[in-house]
Amino acid sequence: MLTYALIGLGGALGSVARAWLGNAMVALTGPSFPWGTILINIVGSFVIGFFGTLTATDGRFAVPFDVRAFVMVGICGGFTTFSSFSLQTLELLRDGRPGQALANIALSVALCLASVAAGYSLASMTRTSRLAVIGDATSGSISDSTLVALHRPGAVPGMLAVARQLMAREDGRITALAIDGPILAELQPTEEVLTRERTAEIAARRTEWVEGMRSTLDRWVGQERSIGHSAHWIEVRGDGASAIAEHGRGAYLLLLEQNGGDAAARARLRAALIRARRPVLLVPSGHAGEFGRIIAVAWRDDPHVRQAIRTATPLLSKAKRVLVLHVGSEADGLPSDPVFDGLPIERITAAAVGDDTGSQLLSMAREAGADLLVMGSYSHGSLREELFGGVTETMLRHADLPVLMQHRSA
Known part of the structure; x- marks a missing residue:
């Protein structure tokens, strides 16, 4: 039960952070293109790549399973949103903007993959630093x-x-x-x-x-x-x-x-x-x-x-x-x-x-x-x-x- 409680708490924190960042991006860039959702998914991809690598069982800061579940399933799961990405892409298509719909797909996939790779690479560098001596x-x-x-x-x-x-x-x-x-x-x-x-x-x-x-x-x-x-x-x-x-x-x-x-x-x-x-x-x-x-x-x-x-x-x-x-x-x-x-x-x-x-x-x-x-x-x-x-x-x-x-x- 403790694990589920931690995931629920992490999900709540991630959802609140997603709502805040999404609204901030709309205020900054306007509602015509879903920059907020793209940024949210990029940040979430980086966090899961960085934290997951750094705290793995052979990582520098190995942590208990419950802590990994709290961050990776709870916070990252509540923060990132594939469903919003899918709905916004569909809405762009229905509004007669197929170019922007394709751009949303390409940017989301490419940038999120790059972000999780960057998180992994940074964590790997951090993990190996103690062995440099x-x-x-x-x-x-x-x-x-x-x-x-x-x-x-x-x-x-x-x-x-x-x-x-x-x-x-x-x-x-x-x-x-x-x-x-x-x-x-x-x-x-x-x-x-x-x-x-x-x-x-x-x-x-x-x-x-x-x-x-x-x-x-x-x-x-x-x-x-x-x-x-x-x-x-x-x-x-x-x-x-x-x-x-x-x-x-x-x-x-x-x-x-x-x-x-x-x-x-x-x-x-x-x-x-x-x-x-x-x-x-x-x-x-x-x-x-x-x-x-x-x-x-x-x-x-x-x-x-x-x-x-x-x-x-x-x-x-x-x-x-x-x-x-x-x-x-x-x-x-x-x-x-x-x-x-x-x-x-x-x-x-x-x-x-x-x-x-x-x-x-x-x-x-x-x-x-x-x-x-x-x-x-x-x-x-x-x-x-x-x-x-x-x-x-x-x-x-x-x-x-x-x-x-x-x-x-x-």
């Missing part, structure tokens, strides 16, 4: 600083074991993000109102999740610090995509779990690859054991492949074998590149079979016994990747060995 880790090596994203308690020991393997230097830093998105999915305000029992159930599951994560991560921090590593962990609410991108600015390498059967997990991985602009090590769900004894490099004549190789140099220098995989004709050029100097490389080439180069590379790596694949990542955007596939999308869905990626956008 971390700095930008554009140089260094994978043993300097690693960010580990943790979603499932069962995967935590394996992911932390991989992080420890990467930490070759005692002064390295590991940051773990404990992300509760799979447990506490972010509900829309209207869903929060209608599913109170479901919210209570999720809250109970989240408490169990937090307790399990906290005990494991506190123990891990103590162990890492005892051997000279800088380690700490941060609890993150929501799906974690923004937090990974933001905290990733202060890390050289992102360590993420690959769970190809989970569409939401793949979306988080794509966002991390593109937004964080850091090398990413994908670790298959359930991976256990060491890696890096036999490393395969997916070669193409591309600067981001070379950068991926440079990123992996600490691992490549310790590998027993380094396999350079190339799909295509030899005329495309196998490497004689300085990045390979001093490495015990073995060249493996194969003619392209069909369009699924990603699956072919995985098959070649498996047959050669590789336990790590190094490659550049080239994305045409999530929609095109979903519809038409691509090497990166294949890795997100099907990789069954760790994959170190260096991303660039189309």
Whole structure:
């Protein structure tokens, strides 16, 4: 009942504010064109975009569900008015002013979309400001600083074991993000109102999740610090995509779990690859054991492949074998590149079979016994990747060995 009361109060406040601003605009601009309704909807769109982003579960000022419902359902719902916009457009048409009716539609839709986008962007900038002090880790090596994203308690020991393997230097830093998105999915305000029992159930599951994560991560921090590593962990609410991108600015390498059967997990991985602009090590769900004894490099004549190789140099220098995989004709050029100097490389080439180069590379790596694949990542955007596939999308869905990626956008 409290939630409904808050929504009712917010709706009353929004309606009064709408009436006042609408009358003020009529007095200022006259009644011939509905500038008041356009302005009201623009302001409401900005507020919901700004407040909704700033107070989301992974936002800077996360607030209780009831507060979000009060503002986003109550105040914004009472303040903005699609029905008035529709009626005023119809009246313009009936008065023989089709040009103004079309202008009302175009202005309302375009400006409201721009306004909600502006609110979102401003809130995102505000949300990330507290992380600016971390700095930008554009140089260094994978043993300097690693960010580990943790979603499932069962995967935590394996992911932390991989992080420890990467930490070759005692002064390295590991940051773990404990992300509760799979447990506490972010509900829309209207869903929060209608599913109170479901919210209570999720809250109970989240408490169990937090307790399990906290005990494991506190123990891990103590162990890492005892051997000279800088380690700490941060609890993150929501799906974690923004937090990974933001905290990733202060890390050289992102360590993420690959769970190809989970569409939401793949979306988080794509966002991390593109937004964080850091090398990413994908670790298959359930991976256990060491890696890096036999490393395969997916070669193409591309600067981001070379950068991926440079990123992996600490691992490549310790590998027993380094396999350079190339799909295509030899005329495309196998490497004689300085990045390979001093490495015990073995060249493996194969003619392209069909369009699924990603699956072919995985098959070649498996047959050669590789336990790590190094490659550049080239994305045409999530929609095109979903519809038409691509090497990166294949890795997100099907990789069954760790994959170190260096991303660039189309």
